[in-house]
Amino acid sequence: MTEDRTAAQARADQIHAFRKELTRLEAEGVETFSDEQSARVAAHHERLLADLAERFDVDVSSTQRQMSIGLRIASFLGAAALSASAVLFFRRIWGTLPTSGQVLILVLAPVVFLVAAQFTSRRERTPYLTSLLTLLAIACFVLDLTVLGEIFNLPASSGAFLAWGLFAVALGRGNHLRLPMATGLVSLGIWVAAMVQVLLGHPWWTCFHRPESLLPAAVAVLILPSLASRATPGGLAPASRLVGMVGFFGTMLVLSESGGNSYLPLESETVEATYQILGVFLAGAATAWGLRRRWPEVTWSGAAFFALFLFIKFVDWWWDWMPRYLFFLIVGLAVLGILVLVQRLRRRFQQETPT
Amino acid sequence: MTAFRRLARFGPFGLALLVLLVSSGMALIHAAWNRSGEPRAVLELTERELHPVLSWTEEDTGLSLNLSWRALDARISPHDRSMIGSMYQIASTSPEWLMDPDRLGDLGFDVSVPLDAPGAALHYHRLLPRRVFVAYQMEGDSWDHYLASVRRTLEECPQREVPPESCPDETEIEERLQNVQRLDSRLFAIDAASDAATLLEKYADRPGTVVLPASVELIYQSGNPEEDEEPEIRGYLQAPEVSSLHAPLPMKGKLERWLKDPEPWEHERGPRFRARVAWGRFFEPWLLEVEHLPRERAEPNPQEAQP
Numbered sequence: 001m002t003e004d005r006t007a008a009q010a011r012a013d014q015i016h017a018f019r020k021e022l023t024r025l026e027a028e029g030v031e032t033f034s035d036e037q038s039a040r041v042a043a044h045h046e047r048l049l050a051d052l053a054e055r056f057d058v059d060v061s062s063t064q065r066q067m068s069i070g071l072r073i074a075s076f077l078g079a080a081a082l083s084a085s086a087v088l089f090f091r092r093i094w095g096t097l098p099t100s101g102q103v104l105i106l107v108l109a110p111v112v113f114l115v116a117a118q119f120t121s122r123r124e125r126t127p128y129l130t131s132l133l134t135l136l137a138i139a140c141f142v143l144d145l146t147v148l149g150e151i152f153n154l155p156a157s158s159g160a161f162l163a164w165g166l167f168a169v170a171l172g173r174g175n176h177l178r179l180p181m182a183t184g185l186v187s188l189g190i191w192v193a194a195m196v197q198v199l200l201g202h203p204w205w206t207c208f209h210r211p212e213s214l215l216p217a218a219v220a221v222l223i224l225p226s227l228a229s230r231a232t233p234g235g236l237a238p239a240s241r242l243v244g245m246v247g248f249f250g251t252m253l254v255l256s257e258s259g260g261n262s263y264l265p266l267e268s269e270t271v272e273a274t275y276q277i278l279g280v281f282l283a284g285a286a287t288a289w290g291l292r293r294r295w296p297e298v299t300w301s302g303a304a305f306f307a308l309f310l311f312i313k314f315v316d317w318w319w320d321w322m323p324r325y326l327f328f329l330i331v332g333l334a335v336l337g338i339l340v341l342v343q344r345l346r347r348r349f350q351q352e353t354p355t
Numbered sequence: 356m357t358a359f360r361r362l363a364r365f366g367p368f369g370l371a372l373l374v375l376l377v378s379s380g381m382a383l384i385h386a387a388w389n390r391s392g393e394p395r396a397v398l399e400l401t402e403r404e405l406h407p408v409l410s411w412t413e414e415d416t417g418l419s420l421n422l423s424w425r426a427l428d429a430r431i432s433p434h435d436r437s438m439i440g441s442m443y444q445i446a447s448t449s450p451e452w453l454m455d456p457d458r459l460g461d462l463g464f465d466v467s468v469p470l471d472a473p474g475a476a477l478h479y480h481r482l483l484p485r486r487v488f489v490a491y492q493m494e495g496d497s498w499d500h501y502l503a504s505v506r507r508t509l510e511e512c513p514q515r516e517v518p519p520e521s522c523p524d525e526t527e528i529e530e531r532l533q534n535v536q537r538l539d540s541r542l543f544a545i546d547a548a549s550d551a552a553t554l555l556e557k558y559a560d561r562p563g564t565v566v567l568p569a570s571v572e573l574i575y576q577s578g579n580p581e582e583d584e585e586p587e588i589r590g591y592l593q594a595p596e597v598s599s600l601h602a603p604l605p606m607k608g609k610l611e612r613w614l615k616d617p618e619p620w621e622h623e624r625g626p627r628f629r630a631r632v633a634w635g636r637f638f639e640p641w642l643l644e645v646e647h648l649p650r651e652r653a654e655p656n657p658q659e660a661q662p
Contacts (some may be wrong), residue, residue: 088414095416098604107379111372118368141375145382150419151603152386153639155568155596163378167371174367203486203570210483260480267477 006176006235008056015045057125075128076179082132083139090143102151106144113137114171121175134171134180141167158194158204161187178239185243189217211251212263218247242297245286249305252279256309279309287342291349303342310334389635395555396565397633398493401648402626404542407614408599418607420630420642422598426450426544427497427504450544453571453590462487462590463549464573470586479575479588487571488638489592490546490554493563497543505535537625544592547571551638567595567638597639600632606645613647625650 025032033041052058059065086109094102117133124130145160165188172181193213194204207213222244225237252275255262259271266274283306290298311331318327405420426448452458460466463485468478492498509531512522523531548554551566558564571590578584602610613627627650631643 091415091417093416095418095607096604103383107375110375114368114371114375137371144375144379148379148382148386150417150599151601152382152389153597153600153641154382154386155639159378159381163374166374170367170371170374174371202483206483265477265481 008052009058012049012052012058015049019045055125071126071128072131075132076135079132079135079139082136086136086140087143090147094147099151103148106140106147110137110140110144113140117171117175127175127177130175131177131179134175134177137171138164138168138180138183156205158191158198161191161194165189165191172236172239176236178235181236182239182243185221185240186247189214189221189243189247192217192220209261210263211254211261214247214251218244218251220244222248238295238297241295242301245298245301245305249279249283249286249301252282253305253308253312257312276309276313280306280313283309288345291342291345299342303338307335307338310338385637386639389637389639390633390641392636394633394635395638397631397643398542398563398565399629399631400493400542401629402619403538404493404540405600405630405632407610418602418610420600420602420610422542422595422600422640423540424491424542424544424595424598425501425540426592427500447572447591447593448544449574449589449591452546453592454587456588458547459571459573459588459590461549462547462571464590466588470575470588475586476575476577479573482573484570484572484593485549486568486596487547487549488551488554488566489544489569489595490558491542491565491567491595492545492558492561493543493565494541495543495545495561495563497545498541501539501543502532502535506532534620534624538619544569547590547592565634567597567634569593569595600640600642602642602645606642609645609647616650 022032032038049058059068090105090109094105097105113133114137117130117137120133121127121130142164145163148154149156149160165184165186168180168184168187170184171177172179172184190207193207193216196213196216197207197210198204221240224244225240256272256275256279259266259268259275262268262271262275264271264274283302286302287299287306288302290296290300290302311334314327314331314334318330322330404423406423408419408421410417427450428448456466456470464482465478468475470479472478506528509523509528545564546554546557547569548557551568554566558566570593572593573588574591575588576586578586610628616627619626626648628645629648630645632640633643634640
């Protein structure tokens with residue numbers, strides 16, 4: 001449903017852009033369609049917009065678009081509040097329940113929200129309620145495995161991250177929802193990192209001691225949409241790439257500041273310098289890659305990490321001795337420099353691949 | 356299998372439901388399997404070894420008991436010394452038997468680099484913690500050694516680098532020793548190995564012993580050549596993998612009632628309850644039963660009693 005909705009919204013946006021451009025061309029005196037052709041195209045677009053609005057509840061005006069953004073934020077906040085409420089309510093009552101009652105509630109709660117999300121995804125034309133119920137189902141499933149572990153005194157297991165990841169990815173993929181998809185990919189990334197540690201002969205939880213174990217998973221998530229487009233259709237591909245970018249550069253950022261946690265057999269300072277140089281270079285390369293492939297999430301997250309690596313280096317070099325006004329002046333100028341560089345790259349790629 | 360195929364036909368929704376049911380089911384089967392058959396060990400502990408866990412929110416109605424353990428520490432810190440006899444819990448410690456590099460090598464740490472070699476610090480700082488099995492004994496030789504070492508520590512106080520006025524006098528020493536005997540945990544970590552079978556065989560005939568998984572972290576100290584301090588490595592033993600025990604409803608009700616009594620270190624001294632704890636085939640614990648303990652009433656301090 002929602003994948004079609006994404007495509008439908010894109011088509012509606014295209015129609016509006018076409019109309020605006022046509023009006024502008026006519027105002028500038030460029031001859032376009034004859035009256036008869038214009039009427040035929042306009043009638044076709046009207047029918048199309050009415051059909052898209054009827055079937056997918058697409059935004060057909062900028063006001064509607066702004067309201068949709070508001071609804072998306074409200075849906076997320078509602079899901080966060082309801083998840084907190086579900087967890088706290090369970091904590092409030094679980095001490096009064098026998099073990100069988102606790103288990104029954106823990107297993108049934110995510111099933112109920114899962115079924116409800118599935119029901120609304122088929123009935124509702126907009127994704128807001130489905131998104132809210134899906135996030136609630138994920139929160140209840142996390143509560144389920146965590147509290148079952150507490151009740152039966154089980155040790156923490158990496159398998160829980162696999163289960164949470166598969167569950168969230170399945171729901172994100174099934175209902176074309178970005179946040180559940182991103183949550184699931186993060187969880188699966190932790191599981192892959194844990195497995196890397198197990199393969200190297202270490203306990204699974206040491207993945208949190210060695211951030212490098214997260215890198216293979218981050219790269220896999222970053223290139224997943226390119227390798228398997230069916231796994232991340234439509235709007236899910238940007239979410240996947242963003243999770244991969246944050247995972248990859250976030251890990252490099254941590255290692256650029258705490259080299260003692262690296263696998264590299266080098267002194268901490270050498271490891272930190274290596275990751276600082278690699279971080280700046282790769283973040284710049286990722287920005288260019290995002291521009292070339294027209295992936296805004298890669299472009300802007302790459303530029304943000306590029307600036308962050310530079311900022312941290314500036315702090316290391318200058319914070320202690322430089323006057324604050326001069327320090328922030330240099331930071332501001334550096335950010336301006338990045339903006340100019342990105343704009344130039346953008347223009348260059350536009351010239352290479354005109355649309 | 357037919358049910359799985361039916362669920363698979365529902366696509367991502369079926370997969371999510373399948374993951375939910377299978378993972379919850381696996382957790383339940385794992386718990387039941389752990390508790391099936393004869394437990395690996397059953398110990399009778401008291402509040403000294405099982406501290407009630409304070410909830411993170413007042414609205415949490417659950418109750419857990421935290422396994423409190425100790426070890427004959429190679430180095431008692433000033434803080435630990437000041438806390439002797441106050442029923443405090445330790446999170447990690449460096450037992451004497453984890454000071455030996457060969458023993459650390461047996462636990463799986465790569466100790467091949469000489470401690471004074473140029474790259475030793477880098478090598479040892481990079482070693483990750485290891486999951487090992489640890490033997491814990493209740494009221495064994497370690498407990499006796501501990502009582503003796505506490506007395507020694509308190510009596511030797513004037514010889515240490517502390518102001519004499521902060522050292523306990525004879526009356527206080529006796530009082531604190533009595534507190535130790537009434538309040539401190541008697542469960543001691545006594546040995547470790549990289550596999551459970553070695554310890555289970557070694558301590559098969561020693562009553563009151565339980566083997567549990569825990570982790571050991573290796574610490575390297577470069578020493579100080581100016582003070583003739585040699586570089587050294589030692590293992591830091593962390594808490595057992597599962598050290599929190601959930602109290603199911605009937606036992607929770609009883610425990611809550613008994614925990615309303617004054618604290619163990621107040622006038623009515625000593626632990627408020629006793630519990631039998633079992634460890635199953637996967638070394639995971641559960642409470643078998645709990646029982647109220649009669650308590651001894653301490654003589655009030657005459658100075659405190661004055662209005």
